Amino acid sequence: MTKQVRFDKKTRVVRALAQRIERGELGPGVRLPGEHELAAQFDVSRGTLREALTELKRCHYIATQMGVGSIVTYDGVPLPQGAGWAQALAAGATQVRTELLSLARAERPELAVRYGTAQFVLVERRRRAADGTLVSLERALVPARDGLEHLPEQGLVQGSLAATLAAHGFQGGQGNQWVGAEPLGEQAAAQLQRPAGTVFLKAVRETFDSRGRFMEQVESLLDPAHFQLHLSFGAPQ
Structure with missing residues (x-):
């Protein structure tokens, strides 16, 4: 997989999840599905998915820290x-x-x-x-x-x-x-x-x-x- 293809797939996941959050489909406190489910849903590798989740966390859309x-x-x-x-x-x-x-x-x-x-x-x-x-x-x-x-x-x-x-x-x-x-x-x-x-x-x-x-x-x-x-x-x- 080229870096450009990987970047495009990550961007697609980031945009899709961000839109769901902004529209209220994923409201405050709602836990995201697991990595396997999300990776299959977006047809990406778990590595690409994790990069997308990291970007969402950086933009304060989600929190992925342990505990409360x-x-x-x-x-x-x-x-x-x-x-x-x-x-x-x-x-x-x-x-x-x-x-x-x-x-x-x-x-x-x-x-x-x-x-x-x-x-x-x-x-x-x-x-x-x-x-x-x-x-x-x-x-x-x-x-x-x-x-x-x-x-x-x-x-x-x-x-x-x-x-x-x-x-x-x-x-x-x-x-x-x-x-x-x-x-x-x-x-x-x-x-x-x-x-x-x-x-x-x-x-x-x-x-x-x-x-x-x-x-x-x-x-x-x-x-x-x-x-x-x-x-x-x-x-x-």
Whole structure:
């Protein structure tokens, strides 16, 4: 098979499946048929079919990642949780600047049962786009133990909370995330320089390390003009 013929067959599959998705024949959450069935349906090899599926994934028509998981995107750039959003934004050349607002000890008795401690370090940061617009506010709580209790005096490692946690032996193992929307309160509105009541996305994430120790709780208020939630699901076809 020549490269041109293979390309034409791949393009035919991509266009056909994209049209089905755009017309609603394959709606959100509908799982594609298996590789064997699709390859036979389009009379192509499985190699050609996989190239077509890769192209559809690149164009955000389908998701082919294992399991179920959600990530946040900034202007379409994925922001994986593991390395921290600051590094992800910088790597994506989005020119978003992170500003540290506060780094202080905090007591939260209401969280003692859930996280096994009422003593935390609060890290407040906001992010500013290249045009000067404030696009997010982040409030992170980390346990005031295992050296993290000294963060108010020592500061963050390389200006990164993810790097700081890793330097103190915390590696994410599992967690939960909730995403919704809510109007900004007076304090958050002032910090973001927006009118009170402006609706922002709200993401709350809690992470535990591989030993089950509480690692961090992060509440993020995100400008929906820039941030979106991206959900991937299902196993590779």
